[in-house]
Amino acid sequence: MTPDLMESMREVRERHEARTQQAGASGGDASFGRLLQAGQPDFTQGVALYLDDITVSFDGFRALNKLSLAINVGELRCIIGPNGAGKTTMMDVITGKTRPDAGRASFGSTIDLLRLRENDIAQIGIGRKFQKPTVYEQLSVFENLELALKADRRARASLFHRLSGEQLDRIGEILQLIHLKGEAQRTAGLLSHGQKQWLEIGMLLMQDPKLLLLDEPVAGMTDEETERTAELFLSLEGQHSLVVVEHDMKFVDQLTEGRKKVTVLHEGSVLAEGRLSEVQANEKVVEVYLGR
């Protein structure tokens, strides 16, 4: 290591330690309630998303019941659970669609998600993919990606301008990633179901989200499409945090590669966490899935 590099690493470490001490001195939990810099999530503590004791009630029924969950930076986490377990409600809370009755939610260690509106949450780097693909059917694959790029606040200035070389390169990269390079000029409405799902994921990626929430992304896909989607998600892991809600256990198995943590939700709380093989062998999990 060169002396210059050692010096800059020392500076980064000192700044991080100073920040941590400051947080401690303010007397509260370092992770919550302080917007250090609006719109600037802090990921230096390694946490991308933190839910703490989140409760959501609908007419007295608890869809989420003191749900606590942490997702690390770059982590790919699969969330499974029987129908009605609260998976969609959890995504709704993270994206600001539903306000919880109680609990705390942070993006990185500093951004209090419960203070932000849905639009702001999308802009700070949380992308959500709903189960049904929602692409602009009349537009080409390329135009869909171009539109997604221009919907990004940071690119607003160029809304009425031609794409820069950098932006064209970015679209090219995403096309490659989502296996649609050969379909760039094709009308999106003519794509297969799986290809539409990839396009929508590509549109989210154009905005370079730090956290991606994916609701049953392979529902309705062929086996081959499912396998390619697993490859795509595995290639995104590390650069993005991914939360994948899924019922397809074969897909979950592909994504977790026998070692990653899976979370099982039931009645609005975490019932179990561990490797897929472990949770599948867990008696409580078997019981809720079989409805005994």
Ligand SMILES: Nc1ncnc2c1ncn2[C@@H]1O[C@H](COP(=O)(O)OP(=O)(O)OP(=O)(O)O)[C@@H](O)[C@H]1O
């Ligand atoms: N707006 C609402 N009003 C009343 N009850 C609701 C509402 N939204 C969700 N619920 C209830 O909350 C519970 C959790 O629902 P949620 O959709 O979050 O579960 P889920 O795990 O996503 O289920 P699935 O796997 O079937 O999509 C369910 O019992 C559901 O009926």
